[in-house]
Amino acid sequence: MKTNLRHLRVYLAAHDGGSVTRAAEAMxxxxxxxxxxxxxxxxxxxxxxxxxxxxxxPTAAGEALALRLRRAFGLLDPALSDIAPRLVLTxxxxxxxxxxxxxxxxxxxxxxxxxxxxxxxxHRAVSQLEQEAGQKLFARTAFGLMPTRxxxxxxxxxxxxxxxxxxxxADLAELAGREVGAIVIGAMPLSRSFLLPRVLARFRRVxxxxxVRVLDGPYADLVSGLRRGEIDILIGALRDTxxxxxxxxxxxxxxxxxxxxxxxxxxxxxxxxLARYPFVVGLAGTPGRQAFDRLMAGFGTPPSLIETGxxxxxxxxxxxxxxxxxxSRLQIAAEIRLGAVVPVPVPMQGTSRxxxxxxxxxxxxxxxQSAFLDAIxxxxxxx
Numbered sequence: 041m042k043t044n045l046r047h048l049r050v051y052l053a054a055h056d057g058g059s060v061t062r063a064a065e066a067m068x069x070x071x072x073x074x075x076x077x078x079x080x081x082x083x084x085x086x087x088x089x090x091x092x093x094x095x096x097x098p099t100a101a102g103e104a105l106a107l108r109l110r111r112a113f114g115l116l117d118p119a120l121s122d123i124a125p126r127l128v129l130t131x132x133x134x135x136x137x138x139x140x141x142x143x144x145x146x147x148x149x150x151x152x153x154x155x156x157x158x159x160x161x162x163h164r165a166v167s168q169l170e171q172e173a174g175q176k177l178f179a180r181t182a183f184g185l186m187p188t189r190x191x192x193x194x195x196x197x198x199x200x201x202x203x204x205x206x207x208x209x210a211d212l213a214e215l216a217g218r219e220v221g222a223i224v225i226g227a228m229p230l231s232r233s234f235l236l237p238r239v240l241a242r243f244r245r246v247x248x249x250x251x252v253r254v255l256d257g258p259y260a261d262l263v264s265g266l267r268r269g270e271i272d273i274l275i276g277a278l279r280d281t282x283x284x285x286x287x288x289x290x291x292x293x294x295x296x297x298x299x300x301x302x303x304x305x306x307x308x309x310x311x312x313x314l315a316r317y318p319f320v321v322g323l324a325g326t327p328g329r330q331a332f333d334r335l336m337a338g339f340g341t342p343p344s345l346i347e348t349g350x351x352x353x354x355x356x357x358x359x360x361x362x363x364x365x366x367x368s369r370l371q372i373a374a375e376i377r378l379g380a381v382v383p384v385p386v387p388m389q390g391t392s393r394x395x396x397x398x399x400x401x402x403x404x405x406x407x408x409q410s411a412f413l414d415a416i417x418x419x420x421x422x423x
Contacts, residue, residue: 043084045133047077048109048205051089054078055106058095081105085212101215108208111404112201119197123173123190130172136198138165139177143195146184196268203269210406222251223412226262228276229322229349230295230395234370235419236275243415250408256349259326263287266400272409274398275416277327283398290397293421297331297391299384300365300372302358311386315340320354320365323347331391332366339386355380368393370421 054063054074064071082089089102098106116136120127141151142162152159170177177191187195206221213220227236232254240252255262255271263283265271278289299314301307307317319342322328329347336342346363348354351372354365358381365372365381375381397416405413 043081043133044077045131046129047081049113049129050074050077051081052106052109052113054090054096055098055102058097060096063096085216086218087212087216101212104211104215105208107404108204108211111402112204112208115197115204116201119194123175123194127169127172131169132165135165135169136194137202138162139169139191140195140198140202142166142178142185143187143191146186148185199268199270207404207406210408214407219247219250219408221406221408222253223409224253224255224271226266226271226274226276226398227254227256228259228262228274229256229351230277230368230371231275232256233351233374234368235395235416238419239412239415242419243412246411246415247408252412258323259283263398266398269400272399272403272405273413276395276398278394278396278398279327286401288399288401290399291394292396292416293394294392295368295370295395296388296393297328297335297366298369298372298388299386300358300367300376300381301384303379303382305362305364305382305384307362307364307384308382311384312339314364314384314386315342318342318344318346318361318363320346320348320357320363322366323349327393328366328368331393334390335366335388351375 050063050067050069050073053066054060057063057066060071060074060078063069064074067074078090085101085105087101088099089105090096090098117128120131137155138151138157138161141154142148145151145154148163148166149159152162155162166177175190176188177194178185178187210219210221225236236254240254243252255265259276260283262271262274266274267284267286277295278291282289307313315336319332321332324347326349342364346357351367354367355375357363358365364384372381376383397413
């Protein structure tokens, strides 16, 4: 639905005015131009957006589109107006997409490759936007194109507005009996091994064909993707406070940590000797690592640490060395059942962590995304 932004504004004017005539007056266009814009949007939607009975009466699809457009322009227009009021009417989808790509690549050639366009086309789109803005949006430096603060704010607003337009396309497809788009999940270690497999299996029973992308990576990168609208939800350990003002956290259940070792490890004869052995632990700054550090304050400092978010790597290191591992009890439960590792019987007070969802505070899920959230609730421990 990343079509002509002008056409989308015409649609909102028609929705609010209830007639082609009022929309034409509001947008300072001819009535045939308004009718043409509405017809194009209906063809893209694959269904009527209005009933025409002496006026324009929105269908269910028309109301769904209007809701998403208000959200999209509510994000985009303040950022455009802050730069130059006329940009609200003159900025195009192509120009904003070029701006976003250039902000990310910091180079016109790389931005063009990402967009599948020629370098002159991207350069021209950004230059046109700068001309309308009446100011430079990038500083040319020896290290590349550095976006100004206003350019960064506009790029963020454009990303989120485009995400809303993608959501609009999914909403309209749903009403037409089709599936469009994908669900994108940022998965932290516990969710990948414990919760997410069962959630995906349940979700597949109700949505057998909708694409699902599961991303992992550093927490900061996942949060950045979430805030840009590239990721729908994060599943994993929550932070003590939300990572940003535009992000909320929803607790789901509690988990605690445990110390594990290979079968036959000498620590099993003397659990109080924990600090004599090297450890495989979570990455610095994660809730699990912070809990480990608090725990070890009562035992002493281990001789060395290997930091990783990979349970597989931990398991393999433990199998061939005298390293110990500190990991989520739920995450390692299957490995314990298989006999790959065994728990070390030491008190683990103070290692409890809250596992939950992290989302954008203003996120409005599609029906498919709501079905995925329902699947999560149904697979929680104790459900």
